[in-house]
Structure formats: C-alpha cells, structure tokens
Amino acid sequence: MCGIVGLFLKDKSLEPQLGAMLSDMLVIMTDRGPDSAGIAIYGAPADGRAKLTVQSAKPTTDFAGLEALLKAADASVTVELKSTHAVIETDAAQASVVRDLLAQERPDIRVMGSGDSVEIYKEVGLPKDVVSRFGIRAMGGTHGIGHTRMATESAVTTLGAHPFSTGADQCLVHNGSLSNHNNLRRELVREGMTFETQNDSEVAAAYLTAEMAKGKDLGEALTSALDDLDGFFTFVVGTKSGFGVVRDPIACKPAVMAETDQYIAFGSEYRALVNLPGIENARVWEPEPATVYFWDHEKAA
Amino acid sequence: MNVSLKRESLEAMRTFDLATTPLRDLNSALHTIAPGTNDTNFEVVNPRGSHSVAVGIDQPVTVEVRGSVGYYCAGMNDGGTVTVHGSAGPGVAENMMSGTVVIEGDASQYAGATGRGGLLVIKGNAASRCGISMKGIDIVVRGNIGHMSAFMGQSGHLVVLGNAGDALGDSLYEAKLFVRGEVKSLGADCIQKEMKPKHLRLLAELLDKAGVTDVKPEEFKRYGSARTLYNFNIDNADAY
Known part of the structure; x- marks a missing residue:
C-alpha cells in the first residue's frame, strides 16, 4: 500500500x-x-531564475554559510533554509556552475529536485x-x-x-x-x-x-x-x-x-x-x- | 391501515453523522439490534469516503447512506438493506450472505466479491473484478463492468446492462452471466451460451428484483462455463 x-x-x-x-x-x-x-x-517560475531543492542529513553543518559560499559562482544566489531542506535560487544561466560548486564543497548534500518551478520536500x-x-x-x-x-x-x-x-x-x-x-x-x-x-x-x-x-x-x-x-x-x-x-x-x-x-x-x-x-x-x-x-x-x- | 402508518412515522430513523460520530458507534449499533425490534431504520450522513460503513449487519435493518463510501461498505451483509446515495470504493458488499445493497453511483473494483447470497444493484458502472469468486450472490449493474469480472464465479448471477471489459468469466464455474452490451473479451473457459426460455424467465426475474424496467431479457446474451478446466488436465496447461 x-x-x-x-x-x-x-x-x-x-x-x-x-x-x-x-x-x-x-x-x-x-x-x-x-x-x-x-x-x-x-x-x-521567475524569468531567468532556476531552483534547486537540496537536502542534508546534517543541515546545521552542511547549510552553514551556504549562501555566501555559492555567491562565489553566482552573485544572485539566494538560499532559503527549511528544516533539512534548502531551496537554492540562481540565475538560470549559472545553475550548473552553482550545482558543481555545491557538489564539490558540500558533497553530503543531496539534490531532491531542480528546474524552473518545482520544489520537492520529502x-x-x-x-x-x-x-x-x-x-x-x-x-x-x-x-x-x-x-x-x-x-x-x-x-x-x-x-x-x-x-x-x-x-x-x-x-x-x-x-x-x-x-x-x-x-x-x-x-x-x-x-x-x-x-x-x-x-x-x-x-x-x-x-x-x-x-x-x-x-x-x-x-x-x-x-x-x-x-x-x-x-x-x-x-x-x-x-x-x-x-x-x-x-x-x-x-x-x-x-x-x-x-x-x-x-x-x-x-x-x-x-x-x-x-x-x-x-x-x-x-x-x-x-x-x-x-x-x-x-x-x-x-x- | 391508519394505525400502521402512524406507527411507522413514530419509529424515528436513527441518524449517524460520521463527521462527528466514530464509525464504530454506527457499526456497534447495527450489531446490537435485538431480533424482532421495530427500531430498524438507520441513516448515515457525511460518510466522506469512510471504510467499512455498515459492515456485518445480521438483522433486517434499512440503512440509507447519504454520500460516497470507501472500502468494504456493507461487507458480509446478512439480511440488511443498504442504499448508498453516492459511489462506493473497493469491495462493496464483499461476501454478502443475504439482503440487498444498492449503489446509486459507481462502484470500484471487486464489488460483490465472494458473495454467497443477496442482491447487489449498482446503478452506475462497476470497475474491475466485479463479482470475483461469486458464490451465490446476484449482481445487477446498469452501466459497464471492468476486466476480470466474475473470475472463478461459482454460482449466482451477474447481469450487466452495459459492456463488459477484458477476460469476462475467466476460469468460470457455474455462475451465470448476462451482458446486454459488448464483451471486450472472454476469459479462459468462458463461452457464449444459448439463451433458452428458462434463462429469459430467470433474467426477467432478476431484472424485476433489481427494479430494472426499461430493458428486455431478449436484449442480453448469456455466458457460462465451458467446463473444460474443472479438473486439472495436463493438456490444458496452457489455458491456466
């Protein structure tokens, strides 16, 4: 069931x-x-913006300073923390660069979903x-x-x-x-x-x-x-x-x-x-x- | 006559509002009716898709359900008359022993499954596996039925005014099937059979019992078992 x-x-x-x-x-x-x-x-969806919903088993460490970290790849990045999840919004053109940086710097963070409009929480x-x-x-x-x-x-x-x-x-x-x-x-x-x-x-x-x-x-x-x-x-x-x-x-x-x-x-x-x-x-x-x-x-x- | 009318009007219908009353209160009340009592009229409001509404009735009560129900409504009914003024979820009137269950709307899968007696009337459509393993129940469906209906039906009657889906009557025993519309396909060992006068009389009785007056028995085709799969025969292995 x-x-x-x-x-x-x-x-x-x-x-x-x-x-x-x-x-x-x-x-x-x-x-x-x-x-x-x-x-x-x-x-x-907002024009020219992309969304990434991410999750961490250790949100306090993984999400600490995340926005500042990702701004190195895209100055327009915003990070909204929601419990074990975070919604990262980027310039659509920079989305893959931000995602690469995320994977490199915070390897324990898992991507739940990405795109222009979807947010996924589970x-x-x-x-x-x-x-x-x-x-x-x-x-x-x-x-x-x-x-x-x-x-x-x-x-x-x-x-x-x-x-x-x-x-x-x-x-x-x-x-x-x-x-x-x-x-x-x-x-x-x-x-x-x-x-x-x-x-x-x-x-x-x-x-x-x-x-x-x-x-x-x-x-x-x-x-x-x-x-x-x-x-x-x-x-x-x-x-x-x-x-x-x-x-x-x-x-x-x-x-x-x-x-x-x-x-x-x-x-x-x-x-x-x-x-x-x-x-x-x-x-x-x-x-x-x-x-x-x-x-x-x-x-x- | 006036006296009896007056008496009836005095017999208050007991109403259970499932928005405010636990389902178990309704079913307990239905299970604790003393034989011979006149207090047998029940009404259920706000069922909101609840499971197991009016299951296990064993007295000749009348239950009017105002709305749609979920799984197993009127299951195991033995002598009650249950009317659902809405649609029913899976397994309505499952294993009915006797009595009448009427669904004003549609019924989901396996309506009347394993039923041993009584009458189930579905005024809308029934989904897949309607009357699966039926053992004596009579089922009358005004609309269509889904695939694998009357699978392994042993006895009883399934009457369908509309169409039947794939694999009707697969591995059928002695349940008798009457379909007025198209049958998408017949299951293993189910065949069309001649409609003899005795079958027309039987069908007329079934339609009458279900209150169907707008169609004639002559409009139906009869289906039943070819009786070749009753006992295992290695030559039939492909058909199982």
Whole structure:
C-alpha cells in the first residue's frame, strides 16, 4: 500500500491555497503508509531564475554559510533554509556552475529536485509532520503531487521517499511495485542516466525522463511506459506545466479522480478528495486500466 | 391501515453523522439490534469516503447512506438493506450472505466479491473484478463492468446492462452471466451460451428484483462455463 495524491489547478484564484489543499489530501491518506512522505509543488517560475531543492542529513553543518559560499559562482544566489531542506535560487544561466560548486564543497548534500518551478520536500515520518516541518501549507502553486509511503522495494530513507525527480521540473509518485526495474535501470544507466537509490519508483521516473528527452511529451512517455514497465503501478506525474496519471493493465492499485471547472484532482481514495471545493458536484471517476490521462497548462492556454 | 402508518412515522430513523460520530458507534449499533425490534431504520450522513460503513449487519435493518463510501461498505451483509446515495470504493458488499445493497453511483473494483447470497444493484458502472469468486450472490449493474469480472464465479448471477471489459468469466464455474452490451473479451473457459426460455424467465426475474424496467431479457446474451478446466488436465496447461 501507499497513498498518492495530485492536484492540478485550472482556477488561478485557488493557486495561493495549493499547498494547503494538497497537504490536507495527503494527511488524510496517512493510514495508507506511515514510513515517509513527500510533496512536490510547482510554483510560479521567475524569468531567468532556476531552483534547486537540496537536502542534508546534517543541515546545521552542511547549510552553514551556504549562501555566501555559492555567491562565489553566482552573485544572485539566494538560499532559503527549511528544516533539512534548502531551496537554492540562481540565475538560470549559472545553475550548473552553482550545482558543481555545491557538489564539490558540500558533497553530503543531496539534490531532491531542480528546474524552473518545482520544489520537492520529502522525509521519513508521517505526512502531518513532513508538511509542517517544511511549511507546505503556506505554499502556493499551479499543481503538485504527494505521496505517503509503505515501503516494500527499498529502505525507509529520505532518498527512498517519493516524489522522485530525475529531470528538470519532472517528478513522479508511485503506488505499486515494478518487477523489471533492475533490468530497466541497467539499460538506463547505459543511456547515461544516474540513480541515487535501489528503488523501483526511481527507475520509473528516470524512464519517463529518458523518454521525454527523446522528444516525447508526458502523455507519449506514459504511453510508452505501459509497454516497457512490468509490474503494479498507479503513477501520478508532474512536469513544469503538465500533470499525468496512468495505471497498469491489472489496475489493482486504487485510484479516484475528480474534475471541476477549478481543478483536476487525484487520490488513492475518495477520502483524499472530500475537502476539495465543489467536490459534491465534481465529475468523479476511476481512471481506466492501461489508459493515459494527461493535462497541460501550456497546451490548454 | 391508519394505525400502521402512524406507527411507522413514530419509529424515528436513527441518524449517524460520521463527521462527528466514530464509525464504530454506527457499526456497534447495527450489531446490537435485538431480533424482532421495530427500531430498524438507520441513516448515515457525511460518510466522506469512510471504510467499512455498515459492515456485518445480521438483522433486517434499512440503512440509507447519504454520500460516497470507501472500502468494504456493507461487507458480509446478512439480511440488511443498504442504499448508498453516492459511489462506493473497493469491495462493496464483499461476501454478502443475504439482503440487498444498492449503489446509486459507481462502484470500484471487486464489488460483490465472494458473495454467497443477496442482491447487489449498482446503478452506475462497476470497475474491475466485479463479482470475483461469486458464490451465490446476484449482481445487477446498469452501466459497464471492468476486466476480470466474475473470475472463478461459482454460482449466482451477474447481469450487466452495459459492456463488459477484458477476460469476462475467466476460469468460470457455474455462475451465470448476462451482458446486454459488448464483451471486450472472454476469459479462459468462458463461452457464449444459448439463451433458452428458462434463462429469459430467470433474467426477467432478476431484472424485476433489481427494479430494472426499461430493458428486455431478449436484449442480453448469456455466458457460462465451458467446463473444460474443472479438473486439472495436463493438456490444458496452457489455458491456466
């Protein structure tokens, strides 16, 4: 079991409440998995700026003087500390230089996610504690996904928590277990992908990243996943402007979706959706097996 | 007649608001009904997707659930009448023994699984594995059903006014299946069978019991077991 949620807003007036809405959805799913929890929030990207969400097991030492250190690579760097995580904002053109400096000077710091808009927070512990230590409720954004984990395939660690991010502004949450992830990981490593964990879900995320790098959009990448991934999965996936859902053909991992004029929402169970505005009159349905659902803010606009 | 009407109106419906009352209070109340009592009408408000609403009923009570429920609603029902004015999560009416369960909306996977008796009516669609391992339950679905429905069904009836997904009736025993729409594919050892007059009469009874009046038994096709996989035969190894 695991609990997964996702929310893709259509109504801009709800954007300031994204973090609060998604937090509520995830906390309700706590009894589906108590091991670790995580949320990815897509905020408004700022022109010419890039974001890096990092994590440390020893934040007091690793984050000490971090901003001053990174300013050597990019004078415009800002670092916002949030418990065990920090969000580093840089000039987009300098992002890779900053990242190299970070890896060199603070090798124990792990990158949770990077891109123009995504921020990813995940830790061992209950959803209520994870959302409160990172102040998720106060965050606004356009869309986001969340996960509460009951571990089966790899260790209960921060890095083993979801969402998994393997490409810029891409992330994935997974309920299920893959059976061909070791083989697929070897193939992806050969194509140049790198992996942080032995986790099956990270392989699914990296697979989608690799497919999108070949020019596919999220919907097309998810369609390929149905052919190439073996096992049980309900995935909810975010990109900079997109939001996708797919279930394996057996579809034993639960999923419920709701759509109104204001949002598209996903929950492992209907319970996760009951506090959303207008849910009483929403179109509520169970996503079909082996069927890709995909929305994009940019394509809609 | 006036007297009995007056009596009925005096019998207050007991309402449980699950926004403020623990689920266990509802289910305990349903489990402690003395045989023969008249106090048998229950209403549940704000179920908000709760699990195990009205499970284990063993008296002829009536439960009206105002909203959608989560896993295992009305599971093991033995004689109760449960109506969900909303949709139901996985495993609704699982292992029902007798009574009636009506879902006004949709039902998620394995609705009516392993049911031994009673009637389950789903007015919307049912997802995958509807009636899996059914053992005597009657299930009537107005909409469509998902893949692997009636898998290993042993007895009882599954009536579908809409379409059925892949692998209908895989490894079927003696459950009888009636589908009005398209069947995407039949499972191993499930075949279409002739609709004889006795089957039309049976289907008419089932539709009547479920309150379906707008379709005719003649519009359905009948499916059942080819009975070639009952006992293991090495020549059938590929079919398992």
